[in-house]
Amino acid sequence: MKDITLLRHVDDLRAHIKAQRANGHRIGLVPTMGALHEGHLSLVNEIGQKVDTVIVSIFVNPTQFAAHEDLDTYPRHEAADLEKLSTTRASVVYAPSASDMYPSGFATSMAVAGPALGLETEERPHFFGGVGIVVTKLLLQVLPDVAIFGEKDYQQLLVIRRIVRDLNIPVEIIGGPIIREADGLAMSSRNAYLTRDQRAIAAHLNHILEQLAGSPHPPEEASAHARAALLEAGFSTVDYACIRDADTLDALGPETTSRRALIAARLGDVRLIDNMAAR
Structure with a gap:
């Protein structure tokens, strides 16, 4: 196992990325909410074949949870996540706090149509606004060459591709295949x-x-x-x-x-x- 660099603040993250860029490294981003399983780790290793430096973000994003959903009980296991990532191609974990991502006075929201309409939105109308804003922030904080998202959240993948195209964010978005348990249940x-x-x-x-x-x-x-x-x-x-x-x-x-x-x-x-x- 290897040591993983753990960064919690965007200024430290950007300084690290600047040093990697100076060495000619391509950067890859794997956004996650933690509680990592083999599906997440497969995304890390897949993107690691395309870039030199893999950054995994761990952030349980409050803006994509409604009041009645499981924000408070969503599993958080940072130490275990870091241990799992030490066996992968990841070299950096970016784990900001909610107050860093959404500081006092934060007043920006996002509305997404197109592939965001229907399906998940019928039951979770708040969801893609929250996902859209946090993913956009992460992409702009890291400005990776490539970011990867699992196909298990297929609608989310299409929404993120739409956002990146619409806002001209210079990042390639790729999908990673669904990883399943032995009986076929998608890992989650x-x-x-x-x-x-x-x-x-x-x-x-x-x-x-x-x-x-x-x-x-x-x-x-x-x-x-x-x-x-x-x-x-x-x-x-x-x-x-x-x-x-x-x-x-x-x-x-x-x-x-x-x-x-x-x-x-x-x-x-x-x-x-x-x-x-x-x-």
Whole structure:
């Protein structure tokens, strides 16, 4: 294992990056909220093949949580995260405080349309405004050559690509493949909330998603079948189960060239999301 440089203030971060740039290094950024698992570590190692210096940010962003959501209980394990990262291509962790990211008097917000409309926004209307502002801040603080985001949060990936294009931020945004448990469940920090019984039910999610993605039926019929299968498997509620245009997340149309199947379902208070390419 190697030592990881831990930085908490943007001035220290920029000084470090300036020194790396002076040595001709390409910079990569992996934004996270911590509670790292193999999915996060795969992003670090993937981007490490494209750059010389990998910076991992760890920041539980309060602006993307509504009052009733799990901001206070979201898992925070900085020491364990640093230990995990010491086995990867990461060399720097940037872990600012909320007061550094949103100092007194902070008055800027962000509204995103396009791929941000629908799906996650139906249940979490605040979400992409919060994600948009924190990701934009991180990209401007680091100004990496490349930043990577996991495809498990597929809508988020498209939203971030839209923001970067719209604001002419000179950063390449790439997606990292979903890393799954042995039974197919997509790895997520929130999986730790599941009880043993809920975890057994959660294993059905990927299989139902595969059926949705490969369904020969019209999209509306395939979506209805997926919803029914999720409820029959024991999920409490289904926020969405659908097939959308993979490039825009619009409803399928004559201009659609690739499709994406997406599911969000709940087990008690735990909300699970997953997606994959559809036929």
